[in-house]
Amino acid sequence: MKADLEAKQLAEEIKEVALKAGADFVGIASANAIDALPSIWVGWTIQEYTKKTTDVMSDAKSIVVIGYHVWDDMLEIAIRKGEKWVYPGYFPLRTLRLKVIHHLEKMGYKAVPFRSVSHKRLAQLAGFGNFGKNALIINPTFGPWIRLTLVLTNAEMTPDKPFNQDLCGNCENCIKACPVGALTPYKVDDTKCLVGVHLIDKEITKYAKELKLYEPSLTKNSHLMCTECQKACKYGEEKH
């Protein structure tokens, strides 16, 4: 009973820390809940199966899921740096994650960034939204305009309830809106998605016209990433 109360209080405290630091919402998922799901191959970025929490921390108990609202297209900027791309719109997430990590460490817990896992699955488990036909997590208030980061910890915290409502229903606006036909319900073809094309194709000739139309270039090395599938979503419109 006492342990339950402590877990609840700690969850509240951590949420407050992240919200005060500028997060738009925060949720808790239990390590057991994500470990119960089968691992999936994430060849795109990490070339391996998603990790179990215990592969990263032997006594892992909870994951703090942090959500950040993309309120303006400028946060979709991608800037080429040599062979690599940097995404300044994602920088605030690092600060938010660090604040949570420092707070947990000060309390004597272990806390590390959790990368090798599906962020979208964790967001659904932490109650942020449903996995939509645009292959993104859709939050009832912010729609798909959210970005995610995770902290794995051995602190016991009361988990939030998973989001189990279907927000998409019969709507297929995102699928129709994709200028290159990269979406089929719940799946993005990374060889077609304009955001992905930059990363796999150095020449980028096949979709040159679409890139010009949907990914405006601001400077020699930068462009705004395509957001057509997000714009088409009926959730979060008025917030963006």
Ligand code: B12
């Ligand atoms: C690589 C990558 C891409 C690749 C796509 C590769 C792919 N096939 O997923 C490309 C470059 C195309 C891409 C594009 C974009 N991405 Co991206 N991407 C990632 C990244 C780094 C890894 C995803 C990955 O490896 N996927 C591989 C598949 C196998 O895993 P998965 O997508 O997580 O989930 C699959 C399975 O779990 C399965 N599944 C089966 N049952 C269930 C049940 C549930 C509930 C769930 C959730 C899933 C699920 O279906 C899923 C799709 O196949 C993640 C961050 C991360 N580490 O998770 C961001 C991430 C998914 N991307 C994100 C975003 C925002 C985008 C873009 C909008 C670009 C942008 N502005 O940042 C576009 C949108 C395109 C689209 N409509 O999906 C956000 C999503 C936020 C949200 N609202 O959901 C993430 C989480 C980044 C972040 N830190 O916030 N992305």
